[in-house]
Amino acid sequence: MCTHETAPVRFDTKIAVLLRADLDAWQRLNVTAFLVSGLGTELPEVIGEAYADADGTAYLPMFRQPVLVFEGTKETLVSAHRRGLARALPQSVFTSDLFATGNDRDNRAAVRAVPGDQLDLVGLAVYGPRNAVDKVLKGARMHP
Template sequence: MGTESANKSESKGRGESGSEGESAGGPAQGAGPAPGTRFDTKIAVLLRDDLETWQRLNVTAFLVSGLGPQVPEVVGEPYEDADGVRYLPMFRQPVLIFEGTKETLKAAHTRALSRALPRALFTRDLFATGNDHDNRAAVRAVPTTDLDLVGLAVYGPRNAVDKTFKGARMHP
């Protein structure tokens, strides 16, 4: 939906994280700037490049699920079709998906922490758990520098997010 088209338009002319030529795109209904308007903020996900397809999808879904409750301004208004059937709101701006090596992810995590950006993480250990309680326990058991990161989502000012994901590539 909006994410896929946003990724395609965002990646034209760029192979790495950056902001030149970006426009909003994606679904927006009554919240934030009008379609085609440039946002001052960015939602971005960085995935490890050695994940299987199902893992990439799963990790992305879990990562972005944490943003709405903690950063309510990223959520737009509910949708409604022509018959009056209502649907849940979605993000008001595109979600950019990047990929990188284990080292790229570790460096991005360090930069996200130093910039105090709102963030969500997914570690390799979480593939072996089946519920929120065990997920949190798995993360809590590992020191920050030893986390085996496979995914990271961040939200913040465009330039801060671009600098945080420096060296990452747009997901193909």
């Protein structure tokens, strides 16, 4: 018998990161970290409670649900970006230009300098209802 405390948790929403498949390992990690960093500030409902260990040491809260990481081709990213915008889902983007910048100001300027349909996307993060996010990610595969 499952109690409320032991019942599996299923979320109606999904946090997903889509990475271009040709990135180096360090780039994948860096892009993923940057892409998800803004979700909690703009969407506080994605953040769970703070953590504490048995000694009472406090730790920062984290996302309340898993972050699923996918990969795809450049074309897959372009299509996902377009579908996410069409569905008005919150998303963050990381372009190839950001590998050459070293701070937030220059990152924002690099993205602002390019029309949205011409961004050289290497990653994006999207949040929303499960079915909508699944449709945005059509053609992508789970990251190995």
